[in-house]
Each structure stands twice: as structure tokens, then as C-alpha cells.
Amino acid sequence: MWKSPIMTFELAVPVVAAIGSTSLSRSDSAYTAPSCSATSDWTWMYNQQEKPPCLTASFLVGACITKGYTILKLPAGFRYDPPSSITANICLCSWAVYNLYGACSLCQDQGNPLMTWDVWTTNCSNFKSDDR
Ligand SMILES: *[C@@H]1O[C@H](CO)[C@@H](O)[C@H](O)[C@H]1NC(C)=O
Numbered sequence: 001m002w003k004s005p006i007m008t009f010e011l012a013v014p015v016v017a018a019i020g021s022t023s024l025s026r027s028d029s030a031y032t033a034p035s036c037s038a039t040s041d042w043t044w045m046y047n048q049q050e051k052p053p054c055l056t057a058s059f060l061v062g063a064c065i066t067k068g069y070t071i072l073k074l075p076a077g078f079r080y081d082p083p084s085s086i087t088a089n090i091c092l093c094s095w096a097v098y099n100l101y102g103a104c105s106l107c108q109d110q111g112n113p114l115m116t117w118d119v120w121t122t123n124c125s126n127f128k129s130d131d132r
Helices: 005-021 053-062 095-106
Strands: none
Touching: 053 095
16 A cells, blocks of 8 residues: 655654653653764754654654664764665655654764765655655
8 A cells, every 4th residue: 555755744743742751661762862963063954852863763763664764873884774675665765764864864963975865765765755
């Protein structure tokens, strides 16, 4: 069944809002991700709950698997793996997650390279929307 990434984002938002505002118990600790470097001002990338893009990305990816999600800090000069044929799903292949991973890479201030949408979605086949 085909769904657009826009739908994914809309569906994911209530999940994130619930996690962010109701309790810090059970599931919040299951989402971990690197902070942005303080060397530059990356706060414009933060969401309305002042969460950095890496953590926001983990919430959106976790929305597909319901178990939380960890994003590790990148070594300098490295990039995050795009979805593989095994991990590809509507969350990882969404335009929102692609952009949040890009923001997350940049804000670590280590010269981590970005990749294009076409490379990110190489393995996304029917999870990819041309509408974005
Ligand atoms: C696509 O998935 C295959 C198998 O899981 C993997 O070996 C390959 O690196 C992936 N391609 C990209 C661009 O990540």
C-alpha cells in the first residue's frame, strides 16, 4: 500500500507530541541521538519542543517500529547509511526523515557529507514518493 511521506509526517507528529509532552517514563529513554555542536548556532534546526534534529529524526523513525530508536554520533567525515533493502520503510524513506538526517549530520560540525535524495532513497522502491 502506497502512502506519501507527507502522510507519514502527519501521522508521526501526534506520536512525537505524545512522547514529548505527556510523560518521560517508558518510551522517552528509548530514543537517543546526538546533540548539535555548540560551536555554531544550530538552534534554528530544533523543533518547537526545542529538540535537536537528530532526536526528532529518531522519533520519526521510531514511529514505524514502536520500540524507540537510537541514532549514533557520526565519526568526522562519515555519513549515515541510507535505508537498505532490509530497513527501508515509510518512515526512513520519508522526505522529513531524509532532511532531518541531513540536518543531524550538518549540526555535528564535523564536515560530515550530505547525500542526495536520490541516493538516500535508492532502496526505497515503493516507499518513495515523487511528491515528497
Ligand atoms: C541497498 O541495500 C543493499 C542491501 O541491503 C545494500 O547493500 C546497499 O548498500 C543499499 N544501497 C544504498 C545506496 O544504501
